[in-house]
Amino acid sequence: MNRLNMTYQFEEETDVLLEEAVDLDSSDLIVYNDDVNTFDHVANILVKVCKHSPEQAEQCTLIIHFKGKCAVKKGSVEELKPMCEAILDAGIQAAIV
DSSP states (O other): OOOOOOOOOOOOOOOOOOOOOOOTTOEEEEEEOOSSSOHHHHHHHHHHHHOOOHHHHHHHHHHHHHHSEEEEEEEOHHHHHHHHHHHHHTTOOEEEO
């Protein structure tokens, strides 16, 4: 019986990681916790200013309360600036980061 010499060639598979394009124009509108404003007031402002659903606004108020802050909206600074000003005018601490 003849013995066959078999050579196996394995091609190495290389995974290439593609970096996601980072949107440099994207910022967060952050609302901060305080001891002054009620949950209802903050939720109502988020519905009015950020166009959140009541459920989304309620979830954000819980995050703000327990974590100290919450990113309530993402967008360009130009888009977020009037929202931030309206939230500040309502007596709620907010910033664009």
